[in-house]
Amino acid sequence: MILIFLNQMPYSGIVTKILLLSLLLFTGCRKNSSPLPPPQLPDLEKAEQLMYSQPDTAFSLLNTLATYSNDSLTVASALNYMAIIQHDAGDLYGSLESLLAALKLLNPAKETNRYTLQAVYNLLGTNSLNLKDYPAAIHYYLESLKLIEEESFKQIVRNNLGVAYQKKGEYNKAIDIFANALQGLPDTTIDYARTLSNLARTKWLENPAYPASAELKKALRIRTIKGDEWGLNASFAHLADFYAASNPDSARYYARQMYASASAIKSPTDRLEALDKLISYSPAPEAKSYFQAYRVLGDSLQTARTTAKNQFALIRYEAAKAKSENLALQKENAEKQVKLVRQKAALFTIVLVFLLAFVAGLIWYRKKQQQLNWMHQQKLREAQLKTSQKVHDVVANGLYRIMTNIEHNPALEKPTLLDDIEYLYEKSRNISYDEVDQPIQSIDFHQKISKLIKSFANDRTRVYIAGSDAQLWQTLNLKVKTELEQILQELMINMKKHSQASQVIVKFERAGKELKILYTDDGVGIPANLKPGNGWRNTENRISGLNGWFSFENNPPRGLKIQIHLPVEYST
Template sequence: MLPILFSSCYKKEIKKEKTTENPFYDKAFAYRETKKPDGAFLYFNKAKDFFIQQNDSLGAGKCLVNMAIISADRGDYFGGQELSLNAIAYFNEKDQKQHVYIQSNYNNLGITSDNLKEYKQAITFYEKSKKYTVGNLGLLVVQNNIANAYKRLKNYPKALAIYKDILAKNISQTEYARTLTNLVYTEWLQNEQFNAAPPLLKALKIREQENDIKGLNYSYFALADYYTKKKPDSALYFAERMYQTAKEINNPGDQLQALQKLIKLSAPANSIRYFDRYQNLEDSLQTIRNAAKNQFALIRYESEKTKADNLKLQKENTEKKYELATREFLLLAGFITFISAAIIGAFWYRKRQENMKAEAQKAITESRLKTSKKVHDVVANGLYRVMTEIENELNLNKELILDKIENLYEKSRDISYEKPVSPDKPFNEIISALLSSFATENTKILIAGNDAELWLKVNEQSRYELEHVIQELMVNMQKHSKASNVALRFENINEQINIYYTDNGLGMPEDALLGNGLRNTGNRIEQIKGAITFDTKVQKGLKIQISFPVS
């Protein structure tokens, strides 16, 4: 795997140019030029909003491209990709003066796709960037990027053809050394018997003469790879040179790759030392990237929230003006028209206002209930489930728990959207995993009849609602029942699914049935045309029966 630095070169920043007077734009460039990306991102975002208010499409587009490049530089490739995609609509591809910004934007999309391992998509964006690139140097770099992407796809003939085409041109020594290294390294990847050492060393010598520090780093990488099997001592030497150079240019990504090679090639004692460095650097780099992602996301969230608040205020002011104008009109009409017409008009107006308010209040109430239901089912119960697993898991799998928390985070971000249900494993396994997560040393969970065949004809909506119903029952069981034995039995009788829940806990008082969680449970069962029955009169524990049609 090649270092990220060389897989996507030529990150061309958008230069500052005279545009609509915008104080935020000036501040953004001041922060960028003093190497303060967080401040630059914040003020580019403010400048973008200002340009949009002034109907300056080009200014807004340039701000988005700068924000996208900053995000990509800080390791937020998804964020950078999203911003660049948004920027496309703000540019006019027929205006040649805008081609420099369009080229930079498509190049950044190629870089983010490359780093996200979407190599085919990266090639598509690099080709579009090439279309708007001006100057031989820019074209050569974009060609190298395209060839590198083909190399990662293991389409070596295509990559080699591009490298050879570049070498046939009149290029600088620095560009020649870079392309020669790429060409020879690719030929060796295609055929490990190829003697790559002489041309790789030739490129290294040119880079030493040109004092091309970043290029030297890549030469060390390629030579370390080539010598790994043939001459491990030479491979170790070049890996050490790569590590020292990466530290010199402060490139943590290349440092990690150099450390990977040193761990593999060094003696056991040194390997442990290099492994500790690798782990510390990786943790530090990930912390920095996560902090940047969160900071950029927060900046964009606050901006969108402010715009939403302003729109709401504008709407309220418009409604007030409308009401005032309507009252004045009715007052004037009352003096002109007959008393009877005035009475009828006033009655109609009042009735209409009441209906509008009633409908609006109903819509607000329904929206709040729906959001409350989602927060309760998706976030609260999901978080409680993760807490239960953390509390009862002896051998805690940190990565698995972090994945689940990240999943909850993603769900909470999309809490107001209707997202399609798309499980990635059989539904009986989802139910088994859900129920098993509530099993503890003091509570046994018994499951019967939960076979894959049982759920074959049940549609996705019913599965989605049922999963949350069962989760709600298990959360209530663990919070309130103090049960030591819980049993769930599933069956299909005459195309109707029956679920029998039994526990030996404290039971459920009548007033508990009015809680938000169980009320949501009843609503979910109604949505799938089913029924739920609570037997609270048993001597001990609780019995529940859920029934719903298969389709």
Template structure:
């Protein structure tokens, strides 16, 4: 985790800028000194704890400037740790102790409004973010600070996709950055990405590489991280091998600077752009890192909330003790003490009773909602399996068979009608009451019903002996699973050859499905049918594996235990 340190640092998107703050001269306050020791060396929650204590000391001494300075530092810590609402709240508290008419306060007003701008931008409140940056610029008394605030404002316009306004800001500051290589490279890189975003045909590579060269010479790791991100974005639709190369470079630099967020962004691109044989490894790393970052941020938010709560609680306790001591100095009464104790116990009992009642009510409401959702899901599954897939199978047979068994079709439609009516009355229709004879013939009929002049269906291993010891419930599930696969094939794959192979290995039954259709797209997501298929396999304690490659069709392997 990256710790905030003095000089004051602000994290900004696509760049890393530091803002030098004019530290106010405080009164003798040991908490203040301890806080800045932790700001320099960590941990950040300890710095936050002592800043909070130091702030209270300054307030007691009527030192509003230093109290505001402590609050500003606390707000920046909260924002950098992902608690943007907390950062906003604390910054707004700091504003109350700063005087806009006093020029000695202007620098701190600028820093505080800049943090409000960052927090608002991270919360996607762009209009308010721009207003706060304008206030930061208004009160800025240093050209470097002003350029930082302008850069943050440009980043906000970029996130709003208002690229022309962002570019105008960078044009305003680019000449002032010529003497600082790192700052110049940052502005050059950001201007170039804006040119390209406005005109996708613009050749941005020379300027990107120029900024990259400067950052390498300056050993500016944060700048290199931004350059590699820009190059990855530029190449991802032009040259995948180059985009893949720069995404990996960004990941390496992100690990050096210990930026978990940038590592996650780099891994996300590597998963999308990299070869298929390495995708699983990168995805596992991405998932582990993403979960770790989220857990750390949640823990940090909770920790800061606890610190503030404990501080306020201690203040309240101190005030209560002072009041009790003053009262005890004038009057000591056993009756008053007894009455107070009884009142506290009654309040605690009442509060406990109210709390228990509310928790119980919430639990009952949640259980009721869960039951409703489970019932809705079950009904949806029945409609999909019984009615939708059944109708589609009948439609397929009508389409592909020249000789239509009119009476047979009507009988099957009548059965589906009865089943759909059973669903409306919430009657179980899933499992038949008797084991169908010759289940292998029934499966063969199901699979071949989807064959046509354009689609050949080959069945291997569907022998009578294979199903002899398989339970009725399992057969029912397998029938619906295969029907779902064939319906999906007919609807989406455009396959001309379909093969279904059955085999039994020990106590496991394996079903291998393959077709030469279009396969599954990279953006494939489970919908109702395949979600139900996955749930059915899970109910059978089995596994389902999708193996899809572009122009090579689709392979699905199903396996589950049978006894």
């Protein structure tokens, strides 16, 4: 279709050859470029299984998922598991960073996101609690509780929330949470033991005289029966603190039990806490050995945490570096493809621009010709309209006035009639030559107006004029006077033709900054179905051209009032 169109234009052979050449270049420079293969994503469940046995391997697999997966829930789940590994290794700030990244990807309105979201909020609370940011911990635990449906997990988070209030020193709130959580729980369950131990400890912290030993030991017995090793560790800690002031031997006993329990569950943080208690509760010689063990364990724990933190950072760095290199290769590949496309399309683009410019120029030329033709026709119509207006106002109305004079003035002298006819001839001649009428002499304009209006009086119609004196017209310029003469002439001719009036009054007056012309007759008025002709439309245009306005008071079948208002400033 393009070639057929071009063949109909000048220079079509050259344009066609250029187009064909560009198409050949466009199709002949193609070069295959194979994309880089995406990385192999590991399985999320497999990585989860390795979290506690091989945390470094699990973290690396999870980080690969978080870096390359396109599924937001998978990425958020991987980041949550990474945060758990970081938390267990003591990298609390790194864990917070991973959790906050996961939080941005989860939508609470999506049912599939709720489970991961509640776990993220709970771990955020636990990290904040360990960092002693208790208000933040409370906030995150409350957000987690809004989403949890499983009762066992809800019990865990309620206890965490109560501990946060306890650490913050708001014991009454913590007691209320633990007491409400305890209701309805069988007194043989791990949840019951956890809640009971926390409740007793909080009551004792709030009131050191509170006898918490029975409830703390009851919780210990339940945990022993259930084999809850992490719970036993917490019970030993609570009992050691409770007996610290009243019974140092019992306090040391439970502190040693806590140390043994922490060693069994391989929790260096709890071992360190147990050694801190033994240092506080033991005599000086014994405390010295505990202090030595505390210092060695503390240094070892700090080294392990630093190593883990660095290891996690290194894994993330390597993954980010690999992704960056992958993206760089993809970018380079894409740039090569873009360069090839640009080279192939360059000549074709030039030809296309040439064709578009040629077509646009042709369209512009045609539109320009149409516009010039329209403007010419518009000028002709305006000139015809202007000539038509002049013919109506000057020739038709002038002839009508002469006819009226002849009809109602039998004694009209021949020289006067010839003068009027000659004046009308000069006016019509000026129209044919498009000449400007000579201006009216301003000194006798009031007389001219009076003569014009009086010329429409006869035996059946009496015409009265009021307010037209020389002083009234002195401030009006010649253009306004010329327009007013035509307006009044059209007004009186319409009266003569249509009104059947026996009495006509034309009154002129100055009202502030306005010149008012008041026309009144006792004729038949204006019928409702009468359509205005050219004469009246010309009159409306003249009044508007002088920035004036007019109004009717029509009372058929007897009488018509017309008011014409013209601004004096426009006229001076």
